[in-house]
Amino acid sequence: MAAPLTDRLAAQLAKADAVAAKHGLALTPLRRQVYALVAASERPVGAYDLLDALAPQRGRVPPTTVYRALDFLVAHGFVHRIESKNAFFACCEIDQPHQGQFLICEACGETVEIPGHELAEQLSHSAPANGFEVHRQVVELSGLCAACQAQRSSGDASHEVQRR
Ligand SMILES: [Zn+2]
Ligand SMILES: [Zn+2]
Structure with missing residues (x-):
């Protein structure tokens, strides 16, 4: 999941920043990092996969911190929760709830x-x-x-x- 920043991902991050700015949402560095990891994947990503992916950059992040970041991202439509996988997937149209x-x-x-x-x-x-x-x-x-x-x-x- 430490894939290089592709054009597609860069565009998605720019879009997320713009939507956050437009709605006055605080896309903190951790939330943005979690969003980038979810957006980089073609498969739904579980919270524990995110913890592993964050570890090299941030050390051990408490699971509750990652869950709170995911709750924020889901609540504001940046990612969807995939119930059948208990995992998360980046939304394709984040400015349209x-x-x-x-x-x-x-x-x-x-x-x-x-x-x-x-x-x-x-x-x-x-x-x-x-x-x-x-x-x-x-x-x-x-x-x-x-x-x-x-x-x-x-x-x-x-x-x-x-x-x-
Ligand atoms: Zn297949
Ligand atoms: Zn969506």
């Missing part, structure tokens, strides 16, 4: 956020119509990413158990 929807590969963990506010709104409106009070809205689709599907079809016969 929304519920995220995700495609998560079961094999490699690669995760993609599906933008689309209509779906989340449709879901949250259907609940009251059914007399239901929503406490948490989680849309996480699990399956295989394109690369893992390709690997499966080129794999050896022992992997073809799922063929009907």
